[in-house]
Amino acid sequence: MTTLPAKPGLLKQANLSIIRRALKNKKTATRAELSEETGISPTTTRALLTEMMGNGEIESAGFDASSGGRKAERYRFQMDKYCGAAFCITDEEVRFLLTNLYGEVTDTAILQIQNDNIEQTIISFLDRLILTKEIKSIGIGVQGVVDGTFFWKKRLHDDELYRVDIGSSLMKRYGIPVILENDLNATAIGFKLCYEKEFPCEKPDQINMAYIHFEKGCISAGFIAEGRIIRGSRNFAGELGLIPVEGGRLLEESLSSCSDDAQYTDRLVKILSWVCGILNPQYIALGGSDLRKSCISSACDGLSAYLPDHMAAELLYSPDVWNDYFHGLAFLTSEKMFDEIQFVKE
Missing domain, CATH: 1.10.10.10 (Winged helix-like DNA-binding domain superfamily/Winged helix DNA-binding domain)
Known part of the structure; x- marks a missing residue:
């Protein structure tokens, strides 16, 4: 704006x-x-x-x-007059979503990253897209810590954080609103939207939910309180895998090293109980390629035995993380349409 x-x-x-x-x-x-x-x-x-x-x-x-x-x-x-362009960035590719005014995905594409230059890949695509579509907003989903129009990402060789200032350059080039969002936050929002659609009796501004994503070598989360994402003072809310645990290891290392389902379930219940004790969410959604789905039922039983009813959250399963991610980023992109000018008195 x-x-x-x-x-x-x-x-x-x-x-x-x-x-x-x-x-x-x-x-x-x-x-x-x-x-x-x-x-x-x-x-x-x-x-x-x-x-x-x-x-x-x-x-x-x-x-x-x-x-x-x-x-x-x-x-x-x-309905087809104005569109939003959303881009889900990964290390290997960029997934494009064309969204209408109301956050519905109307077209998709996979973009191969050109010469390891993500920004130029997106710009080249957008330069062609605006010749045929009236784009009113741009959304960027990233695997990193978002801070306004830029995000912080880890270097592959030394894990040091470096700044990627993609948002301001896109706004300057195209003159339309741009929103950046962390991929897990967008996924949490997308899961929430799908849940609201399935259960319309839920009030969107009263939903309290945690979305925990399990991927090889990584545990992270998106937190929603009263319908709004919790980011924390430095936008690091949800980095569960970086929490130190017993043995001098990080949480993500501790969980991935579990040799059997009983040990995995025990550690999963501890993670869930921490989230319940700190945030007291109504729901905790679990998803990701490294989640042991067979342990969800026993984790639910363990959580109920571990915590009193008024603290234990209802566990939900997300079968399609990409679908949640797409829904969330498309919604956020559509919400930025017409968010252009605000006047103040001099």
């Missing part, structure tokens, strides 16, 4: 962004509803809607029933 002093030349652009965000959130709305929602005058709202109709970004969704006067026309976005 760009913060600027309020000047007449930019006022129309700001009002358009506000109207677009309001209509996106409401899905359909009348002129009066948008004016009331945004605080923009009915006259200005009418002029902006007329312009948006003229350039094909919105369409009529019909008319409300008359209460004696003129029927109010209802508006909605053309």
Whole structure:
């Protein structure tokens, strides 16, 4: 988001962004509803809607029933007018997602990294994409610690952290909002969205959940409290594998060295009990290629025996981590659309 002093030349652009965000959130709305929602005058709202109709970004969704006067026309976005471009970065490739206004994935592609240059790979793809699609936001999912428009990543040869400043360069080049998110946080958000869809009685802003991912040599987590990701003061929340345990080892080493399922289950229950004791989540979702699925049931029993009912979380299983990741990053990318300008008084 760009913060600027309020000047007449930019006022129309700001009002358009506000109207677009309001209509996106409401899905359909009348002129009066948008004016009331945004605080923009009915006259200005009418002029902006007329312009948006003229350039094909919105369409009529019909008319409300008359209460004696003129029927109010209802508006909605053309679903294929605006898109978001999301990129899931791994060490080997970049997975691209095209998302519509509402975070639904409409197309995918796998990009091979060119000359070990991830940023140039994404730029080359985007330069071609914007010729055929009107891209309104960019999302980047990374295996690293996100800090605003850049992220920190480990060097392969010495494990030292180095800074990758990809977000600001993309914003400067394309002039649209860019969001960076840690892959596990995006995955946790995606799992939460899928869970909400399956159980619509859940209130999104009241969900408390931990998503723990088990991969060879790595245990990490995304934490959600009252619908929002917990990042920590330095964005390192969720790095469970780096916690030291008995024998001078790290947690991820301790779990991966378990020779049998009984030992694995015992250590898994301890991890789960720590999370329950610190965060007290309602749910803990488990996923990842190195998770021993056969131990989940016994871990559930062990956790129930280890903690009182009001502390123990309900265990859930995530069968498709990539699906969760895609859903989460697509949603975050779509949420950045029209997040362009905010005015302040000088």
